[in-house]
Amino acid sequence: MFASLGVHEYKNIITHSVQVAKISRHLAHSLGLVHHPDQVYLAGLLHDVGLIFKASIENYEVFIDAFRNIPDLEKIVLTLDRKDRHSFISHIVASHLGFLNVDCTRALLYHHTPFDEISDEEGVALLANCIKAADTISLIFLKSAEMFSEGTLESMIKSLEKDMGLNQEVRKAAIDSLKDVRSLLDLLDNEPHFKSDAELSCANFEKATKLIAALLDLRSPYTRIHTFSVARIAKQLTSDLMTEIDQRFMGIAALLHDIGKITTPLEILHKRGSLNEIETIVMRTHVVMTEKILLKSGLETFCRVSTSHHERLDGSGYPYGLDKSQINMYMRILQISDVFSALTEERPYRKAMSPFDALSVIEEQVNAGKLDGIVFEKLKQLINNGFTLVTFSHVLEDIFGPDLTNLVLQEIND
Ligand SMILES: [Fe+2]
Ligand SMILES: [Fe+2]
Ligand SMILES: [Fe+2]
Structure with missing residues (x-):
């Protein structure tokens, strides 16, 4: 359902999210991280949802202009979120869903933080770093108008090589994944490639549905509630x-x-x-x-x-x-x-x-x-x-939890 939101204004951000989900899961698996693959996937999928909330709540005109007219997500981040507030907002959204484990939601906090600056457990830091590497790969792919050429591949590898914020092993796993012709195309297509045996409780399924509904409604001030x-x-x-x-x-x-x-x-x-x-x-x-x-x-x-x-x-x-x-x-x-x-x-x-x-x-x-x-x-x-x-406050309380809504709004308006 999340992937199906990838049209119109959300085309790039949802394509990006799905790619980051798949690449992060692949990297975490290659590195032998302990997190369940489904959990890593969902963390990757949600890493940038905070950007949608931040942008739409802070200034709808800018949001709509940015998401419609700038297909380059890096520019969107530079236009809308120079201080990297979206990582925190994504973290809160994910924590409130109730089915992501704490390590995976914490990793979202650091998905733009250099590895050496992450003050958390190593497993969390490595996972955050997998998302960071996945983010780089996906952004370059989107910039290349989703055309796969040797130039695209080369620039992905170069970016990973010179990113000093990546842990050595994460960098190696990321570059290896780009050289693996069996997985490369699956990682970069628009398909979700997600199937899980995990069962969601009714309450958690409702929370997930609320997130999807909120993202849908944020597209327009007339549908917000x-x-x-x-x-x-x-x-x-x-x-x-x-x-x-x-x-x-x-x-x-x-x-x-x-x-x-x-x-x-x-x-x-x-x-x-x-x-x-x-x-x-x-x-x-x-x-x-x-x-x-x-x-x-x-x-x-x-x-x-x-x-x-x-x-x-x-x-x-x-x-x-x-x-x-x-x-x-x-x-x-x-x-x-x-x-x-x-x-x-x-x-x-x-x-x-x-x-x-x-x-x-x-x-x-x-x-x-x-x-x-x-x-x-x-x-x-x-x-x-x-x-x-x-009211719109009810909607936000449902997504962020009643206790954290004000904190999130402060982050957004800061
Ligand atoms: Fe991000
Ligand atoms: Fe991203
Ligand atoms: Fe309706």
Whole structure:
């Protein structure tokens, strides 16, 4: 799922992350480091997520300009993060996921630090240094417009040779990996090459899903809280109508509902007027993209519910035009949660509605036979009982943990 975010603004950073994940895992294995290969991979994958948070939160204009117009990630770092704050933010994000071991999350702190300056256990320092070497290899590959030539290979080897921040053995392993024709192309393609037998607890899976959702939503100031808002309302409504397990399931299905929107161009998300026919088609494809991404990720169970948020009980929705008999309770809850959240958020073409105005709009749709009446009654009760809308602080607290959010914000604004 993480790899599927690699389009539009995120193309380079996600390609880079996937490559660093694979190369770090390969290097750690060659060096015989004790960390589990899956753990090393995930550390590599997350090493630069802090950059996305830092950039988008600090100054959205600069973020969007940098990620869109500068395909060179080194320049992005120089433009946005001269003081290397993203390493710390990536570390906090990874620590809060709950399934990365402490050594692997600590390594993220030092992925730009010269080996001799890392004051931590040797295993952590070596792993951090593997990520550093992987980072160099991947950045040069991206700069070469992902074309593999002898020039590219030569400049990778030279960079590694002259990087005094690399431990001798890490440098050797990195250069050897570039000379190994069996692994070279796998390390540098766009494929994740990740399969794990490890099991995630439901709670940790939800945390991972939240990270993906946050990255998706950070693309635009208009969507910054959308997914979290939908998930929070959907969970709340489910707890009133169904069991606790249903509530867990619903929360995750809601967090995944718009993941396909990663492919919707910002020009469409940010358009001030109404969308024309062609733009509407492009916009609507996001649901089908959600379906493709979830099926590819092996998440069939959530997929049916997540992709139903634009279906309507009278058959007028999309993409399948499902009718009442095909729309179960989860789907009905998700539909109302999605509409309510969207209405209470600002859009480029209108101001945010108050919760009560949003309720009236939804009531019309219930009366027109499009949305579910029972779910609507529960939503009304919820709002009348003083349910507070999600804010961006809630989103950040979910990602960084309540205790560390302020610290992270200080780092970002420093
Ligand atoms: Fe980095
Ligand atoms: Fe990097
Ligand atoms: Fe949505």
